[in-house]
Amino acid sequence: MLIDAAVLGPPQVWEASGHLGNFSDPLVDCTNCKNRFRLDKLDDPDTCPECGEKNSFTEAREFNLMFKTFIGPGGTQPGYIRPETAQGMFVNFQRLLRHYRDRLPFGAVQIGKSYRNEISPRQGVIRLREFSQAEAEIFINPRNKTHPRFIEVADLVMTLYSKEGQERGETEEMTVGEAVEKGIMAHETLAYYVARTYQFLIEAGLSYDRLRFRQHKDDEMAHYAVDCWDAEALLDRFGWIEIVGVADRTDYDLKSHMAQSQANLTVYLPFDEPRKQEKLVVKPDMKKLGPLFRKGAKAVADALCTLPLEDLKRDPIVVEVDGENVEIDPALVSFEMVDEEIRGEEIVPHVIEPSFGIDRILYSVLEHSYREEMVEGETRAVLALKNRVVPIQVAVLPLMDRVELIAPAEEIAQILRSLDLRVEYDSSGSIGRRYRRNDEVGTPYSVTVDYETLEEGTVTIRDRDSMSQIRVKKDEVAEKVTALLKGEMEFSEAGSPLQS
């Protein structure tokens, strides 16, 4: 389920997420050598480790990566702009749980802008103060991390850069099934989402040989996490950069929100078989304890309930209340062992978190799709986007800008548009220029209307990647183009080759 939660949040949310604590560092500058340090990392908070100067530090300044603002009039209630979208899923956990009818697993995704006051937001689109994320939280049963649809991805081969692989500096090609079997990936569910991420990135247009999954080493992974894999894309300017992270964050986030908000963020999981358990039930006689102990009665009763069986059998019964031993007449307490049926338990789900950096993915898709090639001594620029992601699906071009060609071309364009295709009609300049222009923006197919269209009712379709052309009946263009766009038909089989 896709949700759209608040961008602005009160401090409690970011307290629970750890962003207020961990994203905030006290920084000090040495007035002598101008170096900057984190106060909490200094051995001696009064001495500069660089130049040895004493008491040369400026006042510690809190530097937090979150943008702070104030909610409401008066300026007294602080608020923070989200540094990640993920918290929205935790904050709305109870709603989601109810939506999914109290059963595991379930998940939610969110797409939106996040904001970090980066100290050094360089490298263009790679590090921004305002960026787009798509994050999911998949809540699962910690006792069972298998995945029912794992078999669908088990044979998928991916390039993995495991912890061990990084020691050796080697990546390995491996199926997802093998990675789980060998214990390289922690469990099926994590592996399943890594695999789905891989499929998504390939479908979006990343190049096989410039994409890998790198496992976090133990020292870079958050202490509570079980396993974490980053999809990394190889880029000319930046080298390997992280574009997606998939982590098993265990129950850390939910527990942290529970502690902060006192809300019950657990799921009741019934056992397969109800379990029988003997339980000691203690019933203090409050009618008599009340008058006897007055205000202390409640504390006495509570203390009695925690006593083990053998202590209850004494006469008198001795309980400790507020550090004092109190004697109780056994007649004032009854107790018995009962067989209790336990049908299930409250558990805090674990969470698998795939987190996508949309800006970085978009940049990677563009770079991996772009190529230049020499054609008859000229450079041809091609944006070989996947059909799924092209902005223009088909261009309709009259061979020349003449009325007798324009009319049928416009008619074809209209038919294609009526099928909800994204169509570009262009009659300007030479046909060659128009082909190249469409190559540059990634248009996969160009339909050209020429004089044979008038004579024989056929048009040509040109393929962006191969520049080859086929001739098809005018009446079949819509059907053929649609099939080609869906990948249901090979280009060479869609029509007869053009003799030029």
Added chain:
RNA sequence: GCGCCGAUAGUGUAGUGGUUAUCACUAUGCGUUGCCAACGCAUAAACUCGGGUUCGAAUCCCGGUCGGCGCACCA
């Protein structure tokens, strides 16, 4: 956040206090053109933003924003 450098049409650029702000490509229009950036003519299009100095600022000064490099920070 510090230091150094930079920012001129869509792109790449010329321009050292007074220019109608240069040139090419691109784009648009017309003509031409029988399938891969052809050609001709015309047109459109810019001084990063805010202050200041000056009779006059793209040009000099200060500040902001954005970008590059180094340091620091982050992951």
